[in-house]
Amino acid sequence: MDNALQRMMRRQLDAQGWSYGDVARRGGLPRSTVHHLATAERLVRMPQPATLERLAAGLELPLETVRRAAAETCGIYLYAEGEPGASTDPEVATLIASLQQLSAADRQHVAALVDSLLRRGPRPE
Structure with missing residues (x-):
């Protein structure tokens, strides 16, 4: 396929x-x-x-x-600017842009951290 x-x-x-x-x-x-x-x-x-x-x-x-x-x-969905779901949060944009500057090993660490935070469930802000 x-x-x-x-x-x-x-x-x-x-x-x-x-x-x-x-x-x-x-x-x-x-x-x-x-x-x-x-x-x-x-x-x-x-x-x-x-x-x-x-x-x-x-x-x-x-x-x-x-x-x-x-x-x-x-398996990644890219949001176009102005599209519903696209983030205007500058912190999100900075995080996304910064990931490409990390080594493959560091990206794996970040992915593991994000995965563990998401599995923990919602937290009050």
Whole structure:
């Protein structure tokens, strides 16, 4: 079964008549990275921002289109600005932006902390 990123990539490759190598050259990515993103059943974590930018360039698609497909494939829902559920809280925006600067090990620690806090249940503010 194809995921959102695979479907998006396949549509663009078919429409343009491109290979994985063509996309890799156009975006400045290793061919193996393009192949992995196009064929992996499931992504365990979101690709790095630079990888998504290069993939978007290689596919000649808007970055937001590629980012949303990758996020959906990872099981992440990205809220668009102004969309119901989107946070205008600057602390939330700072936390989200800061996570990408952490190492993989540190992100796992943060995820474990958040998971334990959520399992504890609601707390009075």
